[in-house]
Amino acid sequence: MFKTSQSMVGIFTIGLLLRFILMPFLFHPDLKTHYFHAQFLQQGVFNIYQFISDNKRSLGYTDTFNYPPLTYFFLGSWNIIVHPILGFSYDKWLNDWGENWFTSDQIFRQLFFLKIPYLIFDLLTGWLIFKILDKKYAKLGLILWLFNPISLYLIYGLSNFDIIPTFFTLLAVYLLQRGSYLWSGISLSFGIATKLFPLMFIPLFIIFCLHHKQIKTCLLFILGALSIFLLSIAFLWRDFFLISNSGLVSLIFQSRFNVLTIQVPFFLIIYLAVLLVFFIRSADLNDLILGILAICMGVLIPTQFHPQWVIWGLPFLIILIAQRIRLIWVLLATWVSLILTVLSFGDKFLTIGIFSPIIPQIYLVDSTETVVISHFLVNKLLVLSEILLIITLFGLYSYRYLIWNKKS
Amino acid sequence: MTLVLLTSIIAFIGAVGICFVYYSKEAPIFNQTQADKSVPLEKNQPWVQLLNIAGRVSLIEIRLNNIGIQNHDRLILQIKDSQGNLLRRLIISGSNIRNDEWVKFKFDPAVQLNGVSNLEITATELTSNSPVYLFMNNQNQWNLRVFLELPILESFLKVKQDFTDRFNFDRVFATIYYLLLVSLIIYKGIKLYYGK
Numbered sequence: 236m237f238k239t240s241q242s243m244v245g246i247f248t249i250g251l252l253l254r255f256i257l258m259p260f261l262f263h264p265d266l267k268t269h270y271f272h273a274q275f276l277q278q279g280v281f282n283i284y285q286f287i288s289d290n291k292r293s294l295g296y297t298d299t300f301n302y303p304p305l306t307y308f309f310l311g312s313w314n315i316i317v318h319p320i321l322g323f324s325y326d327k328w329l330n331d332w333g334e335n336w337f338t339s340d341q342i343f344r345q346l347f348f349l350k351i352p353y354l355i356f357d358l359l360t361g362w363l364i365f366k367i368l369d370k371k372y373a374k375l376g377l378i379l380w381l382f383n384p385i386s387l388y389l390i391y392g393l394s395n396f397d398i399i400p401t402f403f404t405l406l407a408v409y410l411l412q413r414g415s416y417l418w419s420g421i422s423l424s425f426g427i428a429t430k431l432f433p434l435m436f437i438p439l440f441i442i443f444c445l446h447h448k449q450i451k452t453c454l455l456f457i458l459g460a461l462s463i464f465l466l467s468i469a470f471l472w473r474d475f476f477l478i479s480n481s482g483l484v485s486l487i488f489q490s491r492f493n494v495l496t497i498q499v500p501f502f503l504i505i506y507l508a509v510l511l512v513f514f515i516r517s518a519d520l521n522d523l524i525l526g527i528l529a530i531c532m533g534v535l536i537p538t539q540f541h542p543q544w545v546i547w548g549l550p551f552l553i554i555l556i557a558q559r560i561r562l563i564w565v566l567l568a569t570w571v572s573l574i575l576t577v578l579s580f581g582d583k584f585l586t587i588g589i590f591s592p593i594i595p596q597i598y599l600v601d602s603t604e605t606v607v608i609s610h611f612l613v614n615k616l617l618v619l620s621e622i623l624l625i626i627t628l629f630g631l632y633s634y635r636y637l638i639w640n641k642k643s
Numbered sequence: 644m645t646l647v648l649l650t651s652i653i654a655f656i657g658a659v660g661i662c663f664v665y666y667s668k669e670a671p672i673f674n675q676t677q678a679d680k681s682v683p684l685e686k687n688q689p690w691v692q693l694l695n696i697a698g699r700v701s702l703i704e705i706r707l708n709n710i711g712i713q714n715h716d717r718l719i720l721q722i723k724d725s726q727g728n729l730l731r732r733l734i735i736s737g738s739n740i741r742n743d744e745w746v747k748f749k750f751d752p753a754v755q756l757n758g759v760s761n762l763e764i765t766a767t768e769l770t771s772n773s774p775v776y777l778f779m780n781n782q783n784q785w786n787l788r789v790f791l792e793l794p795i796l797e798s799f800l801k802v803k804q805d806f807t808d809r810f811n812f813d814r815v816f817a818t819i820y821y822l823l824l825v826s827l828i829i830y831k832g833i834k835l836y837y838g839k
Contacts, residue, residue, distance in 0.1 A: 245834055252827045257655070259820065334676055342809075344816035384654040590662045594802050596671040597662055 250381030259343035266394035276311025284474035295332035305428040305467040376557030395543035400426040420459020428467040490537030505533035575620040667798035673789035683774035684766040698791040699753035706786035709740040713773040
C-alpha cells in the first residue's frame, strides 16, 4: 500500500511539474472571455445574463454568457480570490479589446493563476481514475491521464472549464461504484450546474441503478441529480435559457437524415442505440463507462465539434484503455480526429496562436495552412474525422462485447 | 511512462518548432491598424507610404475596401528604394479584393530592403464607378502590415531574447515560478535518491 501511494506521489510530482511548465505559456481567447464575464461578480452583478443584455453597447466584449449560473459564480469567486495577486494590470487586460487584446505586461502571471482551478480539477480527475481502476491497472491509468498530450492541450492550451463538469461526472461514477447513490446524483448535479452536457448521462445512471438496486435507490439518485442544478438556476433560469446562447443543442441536432418523411437527428439515433445496448447488456461499471464515452463520441460525430468537448469522454476512455492496453488505438484515433477538426476551424488560436504568450507576433503571422484549409478542405477534414470516430465507436463496442471478456 | 512523457514533450517541442518555422517565414515587423479614414484609389494617382525597414520582406498586407466587389480593375503595388529605383512590382485585380479586407501581397523571393524605401499603390485604370478604397490614419499612414523572412537561427534568438525580457519583466512572478519549479525538481530528486 505504502509503495503504491509512494509511486503515485512520484507520478503526480512529474505531472505537476509538466503542468507548471505549460500553464503560463499557452493562451486561448476563451480564458479571457470567461473571466471577462466573471469579473462582474466582484462588482456585485448577480444576474450576468441580464447585465450583458442591458449593457451590450458599453461593454468591450459583447458576446452573451452561455453557461449555467454556477459557472459564473465559480469563476467569479476565483476572480475575486486571485484579484489581489493579479492587480491593476489584470483589470486592464480583461477590459482591453484593442489591438493587443491577447497579451499584457503580466500575461504569464495571469495565465498561471487563472488556470489554477483547472489544474486542481485536472489532478483530481487523475486521482479519481486511480481510485476507480483496479490496483493492477491504476498506475497505468494515472500515467495515461497525466501525460496525455490531448488533455494537456485541452486543459492548458484551450483553457476551457470543461474539465470541471467532466470531473463531477467521473466523481458520480466513482460514488456509484462505492454504492453512494444519493451523492453520485448530487455530484452529477454539480456537473450539470456547470455545463449542461452531463444531463445526457442521467438515463444511463438510472438504468445502472435499476439493474443493481431497487426503485427507491434510483429515486434517491434522481433527487440528487437534479438538486444542485435546480437550486443553482432557481432564480436565473428564465434569463439563462432565454438570453444565453449555447451552441451545444443546436449543433448536435444539426446533422439529420430522412427516415420516410421525418428528419431524424443523427445524434438521437446514436444516443438511443447506446441506451438500448446498455439496457440489454448486464450493466456493469465498464458498460456504464463505455456508455458515457459513446454518448460523448456521439456528440462529436455529426458536428464540427468544439475541440474542448473531447475532454468530456477522455477520462472514461483512459479507464478502458488502462484495463485493455490494446485499445490505445482509440486514443490515437481520437487524437487524429481532434487534429482534423482543429484544422477545419481555420482558427489561429487553436493551433499556433496558443503560443502567443511566447511569441506575441504569432497572432499576426499569416498561417497559410489555415487559409488553404478554410477554403478547400474543411468538409473533407470533417468527413474524415466523422468516419474515423464512427469506426472507433463500432470498434470499441465490438471489442467490449466480443473480445473483452475472453481476455479477462 | 517514459514513452508517454516523451510523446508529450515531443508534441510540445514540435508545436513550438512549427511556430518558429512560421515565424521565421513571416515575422511581423510593422503593424499599423489605426483606421481614421479611407481614400479612393483614383486612376494614375499613386498613394505613397514611406517604409524604414532593413531586411527581407516576404509579405505585405494592406487593408483595402472594394464595396460589393464591383471594381475589377488592375492595381499595381511597387516597392522603390530611396533613389526611386524599382525593387519589385505586383499586380492585382480588383476581383480579388473584397469588402474591407487585409489584402496579402506575397513576395517570392523576398525583397531585400536596406532602410528607407517607398511603397506605392496605383490604380492604372478605372472602368467601374466604384473605386477601391485604402484605409489610413489621420497622418495618412496606411493600414499596413509588413512581414520579414528571417533565418531560423536569427528568429530563434530574437524570439528568445524578447521572451526572456518579457518573462523577467514581472520579477515577482518569475521568482515565484522558478522557485516552484526548482522545489518540485529537488523534491522529485530526493525521492528518487531515497527510493533507491
